[in-house]
Amino acid sequence: MNTTPFSSLPLPPALLSNLDNLGYREMTDIQAQSLPLILEQRDLIAQAKTGSGKTAAFGIGILHKLNPAYFAIQALVLCPTRELADQVSNELRRLARFAENIKVLTLCGGAAMRPQISSLEHGAHIVVGTPGRIRDHLGRGTIDLSKLQTLVLDEADRMVDMGFYEEISGIVSACPARRQTLLFSATYPDDIRKASASFLREPYEVKVEAQH
Ligand code: ADP
Ligand code: MG
16 A cells, blocks of 8 residues: 655644654545645545544644634534544644644533533634534524634535534535635535535545445
8 A cells, every 4th residue: 555654745843743743654545635635725525434534634634724823713623423523622632732722622512502602702723513503603693603714524424414404504604705615424425415516616526445
């Protein structure tokens, strides 16, 4: 199998050395295919099976352009479940260790509203959450997505299967038109085609076939 080191990417040394500390030296296939495009600010549809390293692919893309000195929500990652949102938040926090003060906030349904509102008042650089709860915050005016640069739809096929299409659509409407949108999915059914046509702009498509 061909491998490409992360150090071949135009990433700041601090980010690269943190990847090295995490034991991430060679890119996985989906990372090698998607990261050059992600770093060029392209919209992207990436199809790859579970466990292929999709979180670091979009995580590095988010962190590469994030400005830690600017305390506004610059990236939003939508996930189908609380468990997946927690996993993504943990991975983003590990990837963000190269900087001192990047705040990642997780907002999922089933948790009390008030502490989430208070966390939002304190601010965050990156929000990870489930579509229903993010939509709810938008309706209440408790989340401001006007400074968003990157929108990630993680496990998009599962979110659509779970009936989140309308919520996602509402959230996309609240994001700036000028943004990068990355859609990750294990499968690529018609609903995802429809979602990508309405939410993404001239997206590149990358696909990694199962290797075994
Ligand atoms: P996916 O979202 O595609 O299911 P994950 O992002 O959860 O996959 O990654 C699966 C595992 O691979 C995680 O434990 C992560 O820490 C690890 N991983 C990701 N990228 C690399 C890499 N380049 N080198 C080594 N391990 C990696
Ligand atoms: Mg994943």
